[in-house]
Amino acid sequence: MPSAIAPTPFASSSPPALAAEPGFGVYVHWPFCLSKCPYCDFNSHVREAVPEARWRRALLAELDHYAQGTPGRTVTSVFFGGGTPSLMQPETVAAVLERIRALWPTAPDLEVTLEANPGAVEAQRFAGYAAAGVSRLSLGVQALSDEALAMLGRVHDRAEAVAAIELAHASFPRVSFDLIYARPEQTPAAWRAELDEALALAGEHLSVYQLTVEPGTAFHRQRRLGRLRLPDENSQAALYDLTQERLRAAGLPAYEISNHARPGAVCRHNLTYWRYGDYVGVGPGAHGRLTGPARKVATMQHRLPETWLDAVETAGHGTREETPLTFADRREEMVMMSLRLAEGLDRDRFAAETGETLAQAFPAERLNPLLDARFLIADEAGLRATPKGWRRLDAVLGALLA
Numbered sequence: 001m002p003s004a005i006a007p008t009p010f011a012s013s014s015p016p017a018l019a020a021e022p023g024f025g026v027y028v029h030w031p032f033c034l035s036k037c038p039y040c041d042f043n044s045h046v047r048e049a050v051p052e053a054r055w056r057r058a059l060l061a062e063l064d065h066y067a068q069g070t071p072g073r074t075v076t077s078v079f080f081g082g083g084t085p086s087l088m089q090p091e092t093v094a095a096v097l098e099r100i101r102a103l104w105p106t107a108p109d110l111e112v113t114l115e116a117n118p119g120a121v122e123a124q125r126f127a128g129y130a131a132a133g134v135s136r137l138s139l140g141v142q143a144l145s146d147e148a149l150a151m152l153g154r155v156h157d158r159a160e161a162v163a164a165i166e167l168a169h170a171s172f173p174r175v176s177f178d179l180i181y182a183r184p185e186q187t188p189a190a191w192r193a194e195l196d197e198a199l200a201l202a203g204e205h206l207s208v209y210q211l212t213v214e215p216g217t218a219f220h221r222q223r224r225l226g227r228l229r230l231p232d233e234n235s236q237a238a239l240y241d242l243t244q245e246r247l248r249a250a251g252l253p254a255y256e257i258s259n260h261a262r263p264g265a266v267c268r269h270n271l272t273y274w275r276y277g278d279y280v281g282v283g284p285g286a287h288g289r290l291t292g293p294a295r296k297v298a299t300m301q302h303r304l305p306e307t308w309l310d311a312v313e314t315a316g317h318g319t320r321e322e323t324p325l326t327f328a329d330r331r332e333e334m335v336m337m338s339l340r341l342a343e344g345l346d347r348d349r350f351a352a353e354t355g356e357t358l359a360q361a362f363p364a365e366r367l368n369p370l371l372d373a374r375f376l377i378a379d380e381a382g383l384r385a386t387p388k389g390w391r392r393l394d395a396v397l398g399a400l401l402a
Contacts, residue, residue, distance in 0.1 A: 021277075022275035023107075023277050024075055025078065025272040026077070026078045026079070026280045028059060028080045028282055029281070030084065030085040030087065031044055031285065032045055032050055032087055032305070033045070034046065035155055038218035038222070039153070039180070043284060043285030045083075045305055052089055056091075056095055058312040058318075059283060060099045062301075062312055063096070063100060064103065065316050066282065066317070067103035069290070074105045076106075076110065076269075076272070077110065079112075079114075079115075079270075080093065084116075084122070085116065086129075089128075090125055090132045091132075093114065093128075111268045111269060112133055112135045113135075113136040114138070115138045116164075118165070119164075122164075123164045123167055126167055129171075130172055135173055136175070136176070137168045137176070138176045138207070139161075139177035141161045141164075142178055142179060143180060144158055144179075144197050144198060145194070146158050149161075151184065153218075175202075175203055176202075176204075176205035176206065176267065177201075177206065177207070178208075178209065180211050181243060182239050183230075184228065184229055184231070191242060192242060195242075196246075199246075199247070199252070202252070205262070205267065206252055210236060211230060213228070247260045253342070255341065257340045257390050274338060274340055276289070276330075276333065276334040276353060277289075280299075284304065284308040284309075285300075285301055286301045288300075296324070296325045296330060298322075298329075299319055301317075302319075327354050327356070330353050330354050331353075332401055335401060339389075339396070340393070343384065344377075345358075345383045347383070358378065362383075366399070366400065374389075376396065
């Protein structure tokens with residue numbers, strides 16, 4: 001189909017070979033959920049019926065569009081996110097993966113992650129996803145108590161969560177699941193017990209997020225009305241410290257501010273984001289970053305599912321915006337992503353991406369106070385946040401990028 005925005009060639013100027021290559025990923029967004037969680041500000045939507053055959057064709061068409069501008073790139077990871085991708089039929093997942101392999105070279109150890117909810121309907125599809133080529137399942141467990149799950153608006157209970165984790169381990173070579181902490185009235189003792197139970201179930205990877213209240217969510221409205229009270233700042237800090245200490249002692253140190261893994265078990269797709277690598281984003285609201293011969297662009301698809309679907313069926317893609325990124329944009333994005341990582345910001349990669357050295361980008365009067373206060377460490381490798389800096393990362397980034 002004709003394209004309103006012609007694909008730009010991005011293959012001939014791949015980033016130079018440096019340490020910790022970020023890879024090249026493909027993100028596929030499935031925007032539908034059974035219900036909207038009260039804390040969620042993702043691009044997710046509830047629909048009575050989804051014409052999946054149309055959606056499958058549209059996803060394939062958008063992959064075709066972006067492949068025209070990225071020939072020869074080797075895909076190292078694919079991530080099905082949402083929404084709730086485990087509401088997709090395995091046949092759709094298989095078709096998407098088959099098309100990706102037809103359009104690009106793929107790495108021999110291609111990582112394919114699919115996000116799933118632990119509900120019984122989704123769990124019945126695990127074998128089909130594994131057969132389709134999914135190698136890593138990420139489960140949205142969020143809590144291991146029925147009371148907490150109800151408060152978080154989850155549609156599964158604790159028993160379903162545990163059963164889904166066990167089934168996932170039997171179905172996929174790699175498994176992770178998410179937990180949310182700093183919930184109302186949560187105590188350190190209760191959280192430690194929940195972490196210990198999670199560690200007995202987790203295996204190699206665990207994602208642990210502090211509950212935040214985002215504008216536009218149901219929790220934001222409840223908090224404004226005084227119906228939702230989160231732990232105070234000191235209590236949140238104590239829960240964060242407990243999380244880091246307990247998971248590190250269990251052999252799952254944080255490789256990113258909210259993600260913990262045994263050696264060799266990190267999520268390679270997410271590392272592509274955090275190392276500021278290139279990735280194609282398809283599906284409603286998906287974002288992408290693509291580097292070309294003389295520029296890097298940010299792509300964004302239409303957010304509303306029906307708008308995106310109509311655009312793809314009309315023009316062959318649902319791209320809403322394709323924005324060239326200035327060196328200043330790239331500097332800011334790379335710093336914000338990389339300082340989330342334990343490895344931090346690679347000095348050589350930063351120079352290749354932005355055309356600046358760290359010293360040129362961050363003059364001493366701005367950087368030295370953060371180093372002196374032990375929020376950041378600068379060395380031969382580059383720049384990274386200390387544990388103290390991670391606790392206050394938003395403020396550290398604000399000061400560094402001011």
